[in-house]
Amino acid sequence: MAILELNNVTIRFGGLVAVNDVNLKVEEGTIQALIGPNGAGKSTLFNLITGIYTPTSGSISFKGKAVSGTPTYRIAAAGIGRTFQNIRLFTDLTVLDNVLIGAHSRGKWNLAGALMKLSPWVQKEEGALLDLARECLQMVDLTYRAFELSGNLPYGEQRRLEIARALALKPAIILLDEPAAGMNPQEKSELMAMIKRIRETGVTVFLVEHDMKFVMGISDRIAVLDYGEKIAEGVHEEIRQNPKVIEAYLGKGAADAHA
Amino acid sequence: MFLQQLINGIALGSTYALIALGYTMVYGIITLINFAHGEIFMVGAFVGLFATAILKVNYLVAILIAMVVCMLLGMFIERVAYRPLRKSSRLSALISAIGVSIFLSTLAQMLFGANAKGYPEGVFPVKQITIGSAEISTLQLLIIAISAVLMISLEFIVHKTKIGKAMRATSEDYNTAALMGINVNMVISFTFALGSALAAAGGVLVGLLFNAVSFNMGLMAGLKAFAAAVLGGIGSIPGAMLGGLLLGVTEVAGVASGFSSYRDAIAFAILVLVLLVKPTGLLGRKIQKKV
Amino acid sequence: MGDFFLHLLGYVNPYYLQIIVNIGIGIILALGLNVVTGLTGQLSLGHAAFMSIGAFTSAVLTIKIGMPFSINLLLTGFITAAVAALIGLPILRLTGDYLAICTLGFAEIVKVIFLNLEITNKALGLSVPTPNTAIPMPVVVWIVVLLTIVCVTFIHNSRFGRALMAVRGDEIAAEAMGINVTRYKVQSFAIGAFIAGVGGALYAHFMGYINPSDFGFLKSVDILSMVVLGGLGSIAGSVIGASILSAAPEFLRFMANYRMLVYGGLLVCMMIFRPNGLMGGTSFTEMVLRALGRKPRLKIIMEQKNSELTRSGNGDT
Ligand SMILES: Nc1ncnc2c1ncn2[C@@H]1O[C@H](COP(=O)(O)OP(=O)(O)OP(=O)(O)O)[C@@H](O)[C@H]1O
Ligand SMILES: [Mg+2]
Numbered sequence: 056m057a058i059l060e061l062n063n064v065t066i067r068f069g070g071l072v073a074v075n076d077v078n079l080k081v082e083e084g085t086i087q088a089l090i091g092p093n094g095a096g097k098s099t100l101f102n103l104i105t106g107i108y109t110p111t112s113g114s115i116s117f118k119g120k121a122v123s124g125t126p127t128y129r130i131a132a133a134g135i136g137r138t139f140q141n142i143r144l145f146t147d148l149t150v151l152d153n154v155l156i157g158a159h160s161r162g163k164w165n166l167a168g169a170l171m172k173l174s175p176w177v178q179k180e181e182g183a184l185l186d187l188a189r190e191c192l193q194m195v196d197l198t199y200r201a202f203e204l205s206g207n208l209p210y211g212e213q214r215r216l217e218i219a220r221a222l223a224l225k226p227a228i229i230l231l232d233e234p235a236a237g238m239n240p241q242e243k244s245e246l247m248a249m250i251k252r253i254r255e256t257g258v259t260v261f262l263v264e265h266d267m268k269f270v271m272g273i274s275d276r277i278a279v280l281d282y283g284e285k286i287a288e289g290v291h292e293e294i295r296q297n298p299k300v301i302e303a304y305l306g307k308g309a310a311d312a313h314a
Numbered sequence: 315m316f317l318q319q320l321i322n323g324i325a326l327g328s329t330y331a332l333i334a335l336g337y338t339m340v341y342g343i344i345t346l347i348n349f350a351h352g353e354i355f356m357v358g359a360f361v362g363l364f365a366t367a368i369l370k371v372n373y374l375v376a377i378l379i380a381m382v383v384c385m386l387l388g389m390f391i392e393r394v395a396y397r398p399l400r401k402s403s404r405l406s407a408l409i410s411a412i413g414v415s416i417f418l419s420t421l422a423q424m425l426f427g428a429n430a431k432g433y434p435e436g437v438f439p440v441k442q443i444t445i446g447s448a449e450i451s452t453l454q455l456l457i458i459a460i461s462a463v464l465m466i467s468l469e470f471i472v473h474k475t476k477i478g479k480a481m482r483a484t485s486e487d488y489n490t491a492a493l494m495g496i497n498v499n500m501v502i503s504f505t506f507a508l509g510s511a512l513a514a515a516g517g518v519l520v521g522l523l524f525n526a527v528s529f530n531m532g533l534m535a536g537l538k539a540f541a542a543a544v545l546g547g548i549g550s551i552p553g554a555m556l557g558g559l560l561l562g563v564t565e566v567a568g569v570a571s572g573f574s575s576y577r578d579a580i581a582f583a584i585l586v587l588v589l590l591v592k593p594t595g596l597l598g599r600k601i602q603k604k605v
Numbered sequence: 606m607g608d609f610f611l612h613l614l615g616y617v618n619p620y621y622l623q624i625i626v627n628i629g630i631g632i633i634l635a636l637g638l639n640v641v642t643g644l645t646g647q648l649s650l651g652h653a654a655f656m657s658i659g660a661f662t663s664a665v666l667t668i669k670i671g672m673p674f675s676i677n678l679l680l681t682g683f684i685t686a687a688v689a690a691l692i693g694l695p696i697l698r699l700t701g702d703y704l705a706i707c708t709l710g711f712a713e714i715v716k717v718i719f720l721n722l723e724i725t726n727k728a729l730g731l732s733v734p735t736p737n738t739a740i741p742m743p744v745v746v747w748i749v750v751l752l753t754i755v756c757v758t759f760i761h762n763s764r765f766g767r768a769l770m771a772v773r774g775d776e777i778a779a780e781a782m783g784i785n786v787t788r789y790k791v792q793s794f795a796i797g798a799f800i801a802g803v804g805g806a807l808y809a810h811f812m813g814y815i816n817p818s819d820f821g822f823l824k825s826v827d828i829l830s831m832v833v834l835g836g837l838g839s840i841a842g843s844v845i846g847a848s849i850l851s852a853a854p855e856f857l858r859f860m861a862n863y864r865m866l867v868y869g870g871l872l873v874c875m876m877i878f879r880p881n882g883l884m885g886g887t888s889f890t891e892m893v894l895r896a897l898g899r900k901p902r903l904k905i906i907m908e909q910k911n912s913e914l915t916r917s918g919n920g921d922t
Contacts, residue, residue: 102605105781132783139605139781145774148767155764156771160783162764166792169763170756177763184764202904224783347702398877405648406876408702409833412650413872416826420865533822537713540706579717582710589703590695605777 058083058228058259059104059135064113064123066103073099075283076113081228086250086260088270090294091280092303097263098140100280101230105137106130118227132160136221137230140263142213146206150197150216153205154188157223161187191219194256195249211242215249222253229253231262235269247273271295279303318448319570320563325454325523327562328461332516333539334546334554335468336388336509342485342549343505345404349411350391351513352536353418358384358514359521359531360426366437373438377460377518381511388510389503397499415532422529430528438522457519464515465555468508472551477504485549534578538565541585547598556596610744622743624855629746630808631851635831635843636753637800642829643838644766645793646773647697648705651712652801652828657820658715659685659802660809661725664733667810674736674745674810678803685802686795693794698787712825719817730816733809742811749807753800757840760796769793773838823865830868833875836882845884 057080064077074096081087089097102108104115106127115123122130131137136157145153162184168177192198195215200208205216214234221229234250235243243266250273254260264270270277277294279287281303287294294300333355340348358380365376395414399407441452472478484491484501492498520535521527542561546553561581568580588595614622638652663681666672672680696707719725738745760766768789771779776786809815831850835842850868853860860867875882 098605107605107777107780126785127777127780128783128785131781137781139778143775143778145771145778147774148770152767152770156767156779156784157782159764159768159771164763165765166760166796169760169765172759172763181764220782345702347706395873395877402876402880403646404702405642405646405837406880408648408705409829410873410876412826412829413869413874413876415869416823416865416872417869420863420869424863424866537706537709541710544703544706575721576717579714582707582714585710586696586707589699589707593699593703 056083057081058118059261060116061100061104062114062116064100064103064110064115066099066108067111072283074103074110074280077280077283077285079278079285079288081259081261082276083227083259084254084257085275086254086262086273088274088277089261089263089280090265090267090270090277095280096283097280098232099283101137101232101263104130104230105135131224131226134224134227135230136224136226136228138214138217138221138232138234140232140236142210142217144205144213144216144220146204148205149202150192150205150208151188151201153216153220154191154223155184157191157220158184158187158225161223161225187225188223191222194222194253195219196245211238214238215246218249218253222258226258228259228261231260231264233263233265235264235266243269315447317446318450319566321448321450321454323563323566324559325457325562326566327542327559328458329516329520329523329558330535330539330542330561331555331558332461332464332512332519333535334543334558335465335551336513337540337543338546338548338551338554339481339485339505339509341543343481343488343502344396344400346396346407346411347540348396348506348509349408349536350395350414350418351509352532352534352539353415353422354384354388354391354510354532355513355517355520355535355539356419356422356527356529356532357387358510358517359527360422360517361514362518362521363431363433363527367434373518373522376437377515380514380518384510384514384517385507388506388513392503392506397502415536419529419532426529428529430526430531432525432527433522453522457523460515460519464512468512468551471508477501481505538578538581541581541588544585544595545588547595550595550597550599553595553597610741614741614743624852626743626746626811628848628851629743629750630804630811631828631831631847632750632844633746633753633804633807634801634828635835635847636757636840637797637804638828639832639835639838639840639843640757640760640769640800641793641797643832643836643843644761644773645769645790647790647793648702649708649794649797650705650822650825650829651708651710651715652797653820653822653824654708654712654715655685655689655798655801656805656808656824657712657719657817658688658798659805660815660820661719661731661805661817662802663806664731664809664815665724667734667736668731671737674738677736678749678806681806682799682803685805686799689798690791690795693791694787697790697794709822709825712820712822716817716821725817728817730814730819731809732814733812735813736810742807746807746811749803753803754840754844757800761840765789765792770838826865826868826872830871833872834883836884837880839882839884842882842884846882 059081061077061079064074065072066074091097099108103110106122106125110123114121117133117135145156162180164177164180171177189198192201195218197212197216197219200212205213208216218231218234235246238246247269250260271291276290278285279294279300286299286303287297333351336351337348340346361380361383362376365371365379366373391414395410396407399410438453438456443450443452472481480496480501483496484498538561542557543554545561546557561584564584565577565580569577634652634656638649641647641649659681662684663677666677666680692711696704699707720728725731768784771782771784772786772789779786831846832843834850835846854864
């Protein structure tokens with residue numbers, strides 16, 4: 056069953072059509088990749104799914120329910136976690152606090168809970184959130200950093216922390232925007248293992264990535280975006296040999312030479 | 315009666331517009347509300363006062379002197395209080411701006427006293443002209459004329475000169491402008507200089523209009539001018555002009571219809587309404603924040 | 606019990622008593638603003654307006670109805686919070702700098718309204734009768750100070766407080782974590798107003814006379830300076846900042862004469878040189894725990910859990 060479904064999704068920014076009439080299905084339990092040249096509209100697509108942008112036309116549904124037009128925080132709480140291409144951690148807070156914030160929608164107690172902080176009910180919830188946060192940190196090997204300021208982490212760990220924070224939502228699907236950007240080969244292969252582990256826990260993964268080796272090594276299906284339009288979709292081999300894809304990446308001449 | 319009020323409103327509104335331009339230009343480039351802008355206007359009024367009272371110069375010369383002094387002041391403030399914070403959070407820059415504003419107005423109070431001062435008699439000999447049923451003073455006409463000249467000059471600078479082009483580029487996209495080799499620091503300094511000069515001219519004109527200059531005149535005028543800038547669409551130069559005029563006319567109309575004790579609240583009511591109904595203002599562009 | 610306190614206070618020089626109470630009220634106001642500006646990152650330049658609303662509300666309640674002071678305080682807090690929520694709902698959707706201007710505008714409007722209302726005695730101001738409490742006012746003020754510190758500390762270390770900090774850090778990321786940003790902003794605004802309202806009520810009844818002009822822009826800057834001096838977001842900082850700035854004019858001639866000048870310079874210099882405040886952002890609880898040689902509870906729990914894991918053999922690093 057498709058957990059996430061995009062139907063004829065389009066968004067315009069003034070004259071620019073950043074995403075043009077895109078149809079896409081992400082199957083539950085898979086690792087789906089989205090690739091395309093710079094400026095193709097990949098991040099914009101993630102922003103559309105998470106409700107940060109509203110589509111000019113078309114619709115998006117998650118677990119069979121329409122989500123376009125719903126506020127971002129509802130979409131997140133419904134089970135769509137995400138990371139950002141330009142890392143957006145709460146840099147002045149600790150690693151643990153970042154993940155606890157990710158677990159926000161798994162808790163209930165608000166202001167009243169804060170004032171009754173010492174009551175057993177609130178303590179119980181805090182304990183549960185803490186457990187969840189710890190699990191998520193463990194998933195990305197960051198437990199040992201729990202009490203450091205997230206802004207002081209090296210780049211690669213910041214990317215992993217973003218993943219942990221998104222996992223704390225207990226999402227059904229997680230959107231990763233260039234998770235491997237800026238990582239060295241060693242970190243990349245560790246990340247691949249982590250993402251596979253995440254999928255093992257039943258979370259669907261939808262990722263944008265420029266590193267082809269990474270994409271080919273990890274994803275079940277790949278979709279290609281160019282100038283806002285979906286130009287191809289399929290498994291590795293289909294994508295690798297698709298002339299449109301080669302053209303989009305290498306230019307027209309290359310495609311002819313290849314053919 | 316109507317014509318009378320309209321002229322009153324336009325004259326007042328022109329001064330708001332002059333101040334509003336400074337807010338809008340600075341906001342357009344570094345997205346900071348230059349809280350000290352109202353105080354620059356106040357300093358301009360004082361410089362004009364001293365120029366006419368002590369140096370005994372002509373009012374036009376006084377306006378020029380005030381403009382030059384405030385240009386330097388504006389650039390100095392930017393250099394000292396804002397530039398070090400350009401990479402910090404916007405909250406920090408805003409708090410710093412409030413600090414500058416408080417500092418300047420308190421300093422003025424200590425130096426010049428708490429009482430309002432008037433311009434020397436006869437600096438600008440006011441005559442009344444009767445048009446139909448309306449009594450219009452030559453001072454009001456002067457204000458409108460000088461504001462018009464200054465705003466046209468500004469339009470010229472922004473659209474026809476090299477530095478103006480750099481300003482527009484920087485306000486369009488700060489980072490790209492810097493990458494393209496535009497000296498962003500210079501552009502920002504220049505923007506503060508321009509805005510401060512306009513505010514200074516506004517200060518002298520308001521000083522003449524109400525014949526009162528005081529240390530705390532900047533706060534209210536600054537806030538109203540800011541409201542005008544938002545009404546017109548923050549970041550938009552024609553918007554600031556339009557917003558200033560509209561605000562002036564509305565305020566005069568409000569007072570004329572018996573709300574004089576709520577005079578200062580009118581601007582805020584307008585501000586809040588605009589922000590709620592059309593946050594981009596009348597002439598502002600809608601920008602979707604990039605994520 | 607009231608007699609006991611009265612007896613005790615009899616030994617204190619009334620001049621110092623006044624300063625001690627001023628410090629207490631300063632701390633309450635600073636803590637309230639710190640929730641809004643320090644914790645949630647929303648610059649409010651109209652905090653004095655909420656103090657004003659609280660002062661006049663409780664004064665009118667005392668004059669017209671005359672209920673027990675504790676109920677009066679609570680009611681005042683809730684009324685002020687309700688006003689804040691009402692005006693916060695529309696304006697808090699705005700981004701930071703617009704919000705600052707709007708709160709300032711709102712404060713001016715409140716002042717103008719109070720200056721024109723019959724019930725607040727227009728520009729003449731109100732004389733406020735002494736409240737009917739068994740406990741003397743200075744003690745009441747400091748009880749409220751302690752309560753406020755406790756409540757605000759609880760808020761800081763809770764799911765609710767973390768959501769506020771997320772809003773401060775990055776609104777888009779906060780939304781993406783399932784946090785309803787507008788709702789938390791409004792709530793934080795209302796909490797800040799509640800505390801300011803209570804502070805205003807105490808001020809009114811301690812001073813015995815209030816005037817709308819006492820609660821202008823400069824008063825708001827006063828409170829903001831306390832928070833900034835102590836460090837945005839730091840409870841201990843607000844307490845210390847408020848203490849220093851409330852006491853300084855009494856002891857330093859220079860501060861009395863040039864107060865606003867110093868505040869202006871202070872705001873600029875703090876932002877440039879010590880954005881985390883005098884204390885550099887250390888927290889109250891941490892300080893106390895460190896003094897006692899203990900670690901924060903959270904740290905202990907985490908360490909326990911990690912060692913359990915290592916023992917069971919599947920722990921990481
Ligand atoms: N809020 C916005 N306003 C205007 N244009 C936008 C906005 N967001 C994105 N765009 C434009 O939409 C296009 C697609 O951008 P997007 O960030 O989605 O690309 P991308 O595929 O993620 O590229 P990259 O690989 O470089 O991250 C770009 O031309 C970009 O400038
Ligand atoms: Mg992208």
